[in-house]
Amino acid sequence: MIGAAQVIDPGWLGIAAASLLMLALLGVALAFGVNMVKDGLIATARATVQLLAVGLILGWVFAREQWWAVVLVLLVMTSIAGFTAGRKVNRVLKRMAPLITLILAGVTALTLLYVTQAAVGVRGFTAQYFIPIGGILLGNAMTAAVLAATRYAEDLREQREKVEAALALGASPAQATREMLRRAFTGAVTPVINAMLIAGIVKLPGVMTGTLLGGVEPLTAAKYQLVVMFMLVFGDGLTALLVLAAVRRRAFTRAMQPRL
Secondary structure (H helix, E strand, O other): OOOHHHOOOOHHHHHHHHHHHHHHHHHHHHHOOOOOHHHHHHHHHHHHHHHHHHHHHHHHHHHHOOHHHHHHHHHHHHHHHHHHHHHHHOOOOOOOHHHHHHHHHHHHHHHHHHHHHHHHOOOOOOHHHHHHHHHHHHHHHHHHHHHHHHHHHHHHHHOHHHHHHHHHOOOOHHHHOHHHHHHHHHHHHHHHHHHHHHEOOOEOOHHHHHHHHOOOOHHHHHHHHHHHHHHHHHHHHHHHHHHHHHHHHHHEOOOOOEOO
């Protein structure tokens, strides 16, 4: 088995060669009458700049192993995730970004500490584990928050008359929107559940693939992937439930009337 120190560096020429795949796709799409050249080039440029910048920053953080640097990176990631989620949710419910950011921070801190200490056995704020695992957790939790909030708010808007009728009959907002909450929660956690169903059979998940490329033994890579999947189910589910509870409170007035 190749050791971690012997991982092949694709180099700048490798990156250039891989980028030709994007250019080839854009050219083929254009030949079929689909012009995505502008979007494709912007995406390519942004991904290249962002990932290389992150690589340089994390290289500095990893080399120093300072707990405050690890926490700072995670706080920046959480703030960006909360802002991004809030911007998406704003289309159906305004001013949710600060609340979603707090929820993401709490769920990420709780889950990350438990997974690194109890499941992986990390001691201290080790950047090698905290930042990659925290990034995976944040990205998925952000998506779950957006899916849950938008689905609930859209259902409430579409079924406003039905909800108002239930409220008029004495139901609470929680009772009147129970089925909406169930559908929103299911929609938020379905992606990770589906990923678990096909893991190892249809495809090798990202964490397992990455650790294999890094020279880790296949069985160890599989164990890490299981830890991450269980972590994501918990993180996505808890984030979705907390966001839905917050959205439900914001979606109704004190007189228990829908705001939307």
